[in-house]
Ligand SMILES: CC(C)(COP(=O)(O)OP(=O)(O)OC[C@H]1O[C@@H](n2cnc3c(N)ncnc32)[C@H](O)[C@@H]1OP(=O)(O)O)[C@@H](O)C(=O)NCCC(=O)NCCSC(=O)C[C@@H](O)CCCCCCCCCCCCC(=O)O
């Protein structure tokens with residue numbers, strides 16, 4: 031846990047040895063305390079060097095220990111003792127010095143850092159604050175403004191020469207803290223940790239160290255026991271668990287070898303195709319991009335080049351334009367390692383493309399689809415290599431959004447899945463393996479969530495009221511603002527294709543019902559007026575111009591809602607924010623339970639990661655499944671039963687059998703739900 035050596039008969043070298051990141055677990059703290067004591071008491075030792083094994087100084091406190099009672103020697107007195115010791119202590123930093131690891135470096139009398147080292151205080155991302163003196167020592171060392179920036183944003187710092195640092199000098203502390211508070215509140219709505227950090231830094235500026243460190247500890251105690259800290263720490267591990275896919279055959283992430291991908295092709299240079307090209311090229315993969323018409327190819331090419339150049343400028347590297355080739359001919363794809371199809375969401379068209387690819391590409395080429403929800407296995411079925419077909423479902427904009435759903439068809443081989451997962455990781459995506467069903471995980475769950483929002487409109491709410499309730503909950507954007515951004519025509523086209531609306535469907539027979547269940551035609555009526563969202567300057571909101579982003583409530587939508595309600599004799603009622611949150615989010619989680627039952631997602635963590643990275647679910651709430659567990663499964667069940675009774679024609683509100691089962695088993699913690707699903711069928 032910590033190795034002690036005497037070097038050159040006078041220097042004590044203490045090496046932290048707790049792989050993989052040398053976290054400060056209780057055993058490490060214990061070993062460090064012993065080693066420090068030995069060094070301080072040995073008259074031969076004139077100086078101490080602390081470093082970490084395997085090129086990593088220290089990743090901070092052991093986050094897993096936060097879930098139980100704190101054991102072992104506490105960190106603060108240990109660090110205080112190092113700082114107070116009479117022999118000089120040097121931190122030799124390689125790799126990372128994060129959180130408690132950085133705080134350890136701060137108490138050392140000298141620090142030497144490798145130029146590639148990454149230092150930082152990521153505690154706020156876990157819902158806590160740097161409570162081993164970080165909020166007290168860092169402001170003293172680098173000044174209030176720089177310390178606030180590092181502590182409240184968790185931004186890592188690369189190592190640099192002191193002469194390059196600006197001199198800390200806050201002209202007016204209160205004004206500065208006010209500005210930072212406003213920024214933090216704007217960026218992270220309702221998140222407690224950064225605000226507590228500001229209070230702790232205020233203490234560093236206004237109190238002696240002995241009082242400041244007490245204040246730090248009080249604030250930590252409040253955060254430590256908060257639901258937000260639990261949620262954020264859950265997210266940390268969920269994100270790491272999500273990459274660990276497993277198939278019923280026993281093939282899994284650590285026994286399946288991915289193929290190396292050097293070249294790829296993208297079919298379709300629309301919204302998604304362009305972003306996928308950029309994501310591939312910037313990690314050094316050569317890409318052939320295919321379009322159907324010369325003009326579209328040229329437009330797509332110019333857009334991709336612009337995106338790559340802007341991206342390269344931001345990252346201070348040169349744009350990898352030499353990796354790109356643009357063509358109208360599928361014949362050029364003979365030798366690529368992998369193809370990602372991103373043409374219109376039209377099964378017949380996609381089948382034609384896959385048949386063609388089957389003929390053109392060499393037999394070993396992987397064929398992937400970016401479909402948002404069509405049957406991946408049906409596409410596999412038209413090829414000569416169904417085992418090499420897999421869904422790679424990117425999110426828009428594909429070069430920015432971190433999520434990738436890897437959709438495993440029943441015939442996708444483990445090597446194919448491993449390759450798609452590994453390619454996602456290489457592109458910097460959080461990749462989650464999911465099963466094949468309409469909408470997969472993310473979009474399948476979106477339906478009940480959006481349905482509830484539109485039903486609430488019928489019953490008396492407004493788009494802005496629903497959005498505000500969701501944004502106050504922590505979503506970056508409410509459901510209507512998000513739909514305006516994504517484009518309302520996409521969903522309209524899908525509803526037309528599934529026979530829910532369109533010229534052949536009589537809206538009055540029966541009204542507000544389709545396929546035997548409640549249906550809200552308001553989104554169709556909005557689209558019929560040419561209101562497709564931001565791109566047309568009108569949608570659920572109005573914008574100053576097409577492409578504008580400043581959403582304002584539109585009286586025309588208000589009129590439309592009033593006319594609609596009077597046409598169907600609906601008496602509008604006052605709807606509380608609580609009802610909005612419960613109906614939208616419990617319906618969302620309820621579908622998540624069904625997805626787990628159906629074996630489309632392997633575990634609740636996967637669903638949560640999809641919602642955190644693909645749909646802007648607030649991280650401090652942990653994701654829809656974790657949120658349901660925090661609310662209490664019994665309560666979620668009771669509320670769903672209540673709403674289902676009030677709306678029996680909405681099957682999505684009927685509590686899922688898995689939810690009922692979990693409640694009957696005493697509402698176990700989310701990490702153990704998997705044990706209750708084991709016997710069910712897996713589509714992964
Ligand atoms: C370090 C990384 C950058 C490495 O990234 P990489 O991509 O290489 O690897 P992975 O991320 O995949 O990680 C590999 C593996 O390691 C696990 N892991 C990583 N870091 C930790 C960690 N810190 N603890 C435990 N485990 C860790 C990870 O899970 C992977 O394993 P798995 O099996 O899941 O695959 C990257 O890992 C990273 O960014 N790590 C996190 C860094 C971080 O956030 N550090 C801060 C930790 S919090 C902290 O340090 C707090 C300090 O300020 C100390 C505070 C003192 C506490 C005092 C307590 C007072 C409590 C008072 C409350 C009283 C309450 C009461 O009264 O009740």
Ligand SMILES: NC(=O)c1ccc[n+]([C@@H]2O[C@H](COP(=O)([O-])OP(=O)(O)OC[C@H]3O[C@@H](n4cnc5c(N)ncnc54)[C@H](O)[C@@H]3O)[C@@H](O)[C@H]2O)c1
Pocket residue numbers: 297298299300301302303320321322323326372373374375376379383400401402403423424425426516
């Ligand atoms: N837009 C999103 O938010 C989003 C998100 C995830 C997945 N998707 C999915 O990605 C796919 C593409 O969506 P999009 O939004 O980029 O569509 P888009 O309409 O912006 O682009 C599709 C492109 O494909 C081209 N194309 C059509 N047939 C072709 C052919 N035979 N050969 C070459 N090019 C052809 C079109 O000219 C067009 O440029 C769809 O399956 C969609 O469901 C979309």
